[in-house]
Amino acid sequence: MKNLLRLFLVSTFAALAFNHALAVEPEAAAHAEFEPPKPELAYMGRFSVDLTAPIWELGKTADAGKRRIIPITGGSFHGPMLNGEILNNGADWQVVTPDGLAIIDTRYLLKMDDGELVYLQTRGLRYGPADVMADVAKGKSVDPGKYYFRLYMTFETASKKYAWLNRAMAVGYAMRLGNAVVYDAYLLK
Structure with a gap:
């Protein structure tokens, strides 16, 4: 039962991480071409x-x-x-x-x-x-x-x-x- 629970948790977290990466990556890529201005x-x-x-x-x-x-x-x-x-x-x-x-x-x-x-x-x-x-x-x-x-x-x-x-x-x-x-x-x- 422990191994089944562990497998469930690992697969759930892996799926969440994959979905998060898909959601964040386009946003991160869009920001990569710009930097905040430096103070003057x-x-x-x-x-x-x-x-x-x-x-x-x-x-x-x-x-x-x-x-x-x-x-x-x-x-x-x-x-x-x-x-x-x-x-x-x-x-x-x-x-x-x-x-x-x-x-x-x-x-x-x-x-x-x-x-x-x-x-x-x-x-x-x-x-x-x-x-x-x-x-x-x-x-x-x-x-x-x-x-x-x-x-x-x-x-x-x-x-x-x-x-x-x-x-x-x-x-x-x-x-x-x-x-x-x-x-x-x-x-x-």
Whole structure:
């Protein structure tokens, strides 16, 4: 009986594998002639975000850590694709996990040098060795190579001139400098 059951299972699995190969092979063959595109980055500009207002510490909430709200009080951005000022109307709704990971969630308004308005949202992560992050928290100048601080950026605007931003994704490589965050933004092409 065991041998009969084993023969049944082997033949069933063989039939399934054969049918799967027939079903997958044409699809795999179709993909063999193409490859996903390689990532390309284009420098958009340098953002300097002012954080001069007091931080609101909410404490431990239902999220995975301590919630804090860091008001964005202004700033500027300059580069080959974007130039203008950051308006005093946004914040970082940040969560800091027990192991020190800061989960970044900012929303603020950009005023382009021609007066057009663009809403910017960033999401990101900041972490590093405890002693390094303690110095960052104190506002000391810390080599940004000693900790990780990266952002993912999306935009929204009604401007016809900047409508391309509605379909754009960008990444930022950031550092914290006292009462400011400075990052270089790169368009994902």
